[in-house]
Amino acid sequence: MSDYDADVLVIGGGPAGLAAALHARRHGLSVVVVEPRDGPVDKACGEGLMPGGLSELTALGVDPAGMPFRGIAYVSDRHRAQARFRSGPGRGVRRTTLHAALAARAKEQDTEWLSARVTAVDQDARGVTAAGVRARWLVGADGLHSTVRRAAGITATAGTPRRYGVRRHFRVPAWSEFVEVHWSRFGEAYVTPVEPDLVGVAILSPGRPDLAWFPELERRLAGAERGPARGCGPLRQVVSRRVAGRVLLVGDAAGYEDALTGEGISLAVKQAGAVIDAIAADEPGSYEAAWHRITRDYRLLTRALVLASAPRAARRAIVPAAALLPPVFRWGVNVLGS
Numbered sequence: 339m340s341d342y343d344a345d346v347l348v349i350g351g352g353p354a355g356l357a358a359a360l361h362a363r364r365h366g367l368s369v370v371v372v373e374p375r376d377g378p379v380d381k382a383c384g385e386g387l388m389p390g391g392l393s394e395l396t397a398l399g400v401d402p403a404g405m406p407f408r409g410i411a412y413v414s415d416r417h418r419a420q421a422r423f424r425s426g427p428g429r430g431v432r433r434t435t436l437h438a439a440l441a442a443r444a445k446e447q448d449t450e451w452l453s454a455r456v457t458a459v460d461q462d463a464r465g466v467t468a469a470g471v472r473a474r475w476l477v478g479a480d481g482l483h484s485t486v487r488r489a490a491g492i493t494a495t496a497g498t499p500r501r502y503g504v505r506r507h508f509r510v511p512a513w514s515e516f517v518e519v520h521w522s523r524f525g526e527a528y529v530t531p532v533e534p535d536l537v538g539v540a541i542l543s544p545g546r547p548d549l550a551w552f553p554e555l556e557r558r559l560a561g562a563e564r565g566p567a568r569g570c571g572p573l574r575q576v577v578s579r580r581v582a583g584r585v586l587l588v589g590d591a592a593g594y595e596d597a598l599t600g601e602g603i604s605l606a607v608k609q610a611g612a613v614i615d616a617i618a619a620d621e622p623g624s625y626e627a628a629w630h631r632i633t634r635d636y637r638l639l640t641r642a643l644v645l646a647s648a649p650r651a652a653r654r655a656i657v658p659a660a661a662l663l664p665p666v667f668r669w670g671v672n673v674l675g676s
Contacts, residue, residue, distance in 0.1 A: 354589025355479030357610035391604020404431035419660035502571030
């Protein structure tokens with residue numbers, strides 16, 4: 339009789355955790371997912387799946403309904419720069435729709451589920467115990483302010499500049515085949531089509547967000563029915579490591595730069611594949627290098643853009659520069675979209 343309840347214990351039933359569960363089942367590993375909340379979980383999220391992330395999901399048998407988008411556009415009062423993805427469209431998908439599709443697929447693949455909140459993690463040389471479950475490995479996928487991370491003794495600090503995100507849905511017809519990023523002196527607003535008559539607007543800024551910062555966008559959304567605001571932050575979380583014995587971190591729990599380039603979900607799905615590959619090979623240390631490889635371009639480009647745009651005077655030059663240098667902008671969009 340086995341001393342374990344499962345091969346892999348996944349803490350957190352969001353996209354990163356469920357993708358890890360699906361990858362584990364593909365390797366023939368038994369999985370228990372621990373998530374305290376029932377049903378699809380909504381949270382602050384740009385809701386745009388880059389082409390690379392969408393491809394990873396479809397390979398797992400997950401094909402969530404949504405709105406295709408062909409690329410990324412940067413918009414300011416007088417300038418617009420846009421670039422199409424070379425590898426096919428991305429997709430705007432409501433967070434709840436994505437979560438429901440992942441959860442349904444995970445249950446089809448015989449994952450076990452436990453409704454509980456993890457407050458402690460105990461591990462030894464042979465396994466890990468949390469929420470009363472004993473497993474060979476634990477994958478922490480419990481978000482930006484991860485309890486698993488703290489319990490495993492992995493340090494994290496909020497980086498600078500400190501920025502926050504707030505997202506609302508607006509009931510208006512989607513007007514663009516691009517994800518539009520509207521720039522102002524104070525922050526950026528991401529507009530992602532998620533249904534034919536619904537767009538998500540996520541504002542990223544150092545302080546309290548205000549739609550009035552973006553006059554053109556405010557006019558377009560005037561009178562539209564709006565959903566509740568959902569926020570998160572501070573966005574940048576500098577995590578010292580992603581592996582502590584038999585505990586491994588994925589998604590936002592593993593470290594986060596900023597939402598500016600909009601590929602958090604895509605990166606989480608890719609990390610999920612890498613963490614299970616490391617577990618299946620019994621080489622947890624290899625995941626650290628894989629995480630750095632998967633996130634390298636995102637971290638470098640996002641950090642450079644956040645720092646370059648921190649001074650308000652410099653922010654005015656971002657969109658005009660992108661419009662003047664279309665090959666550079668196109669390269670950046672396709673590096674992040676792959």
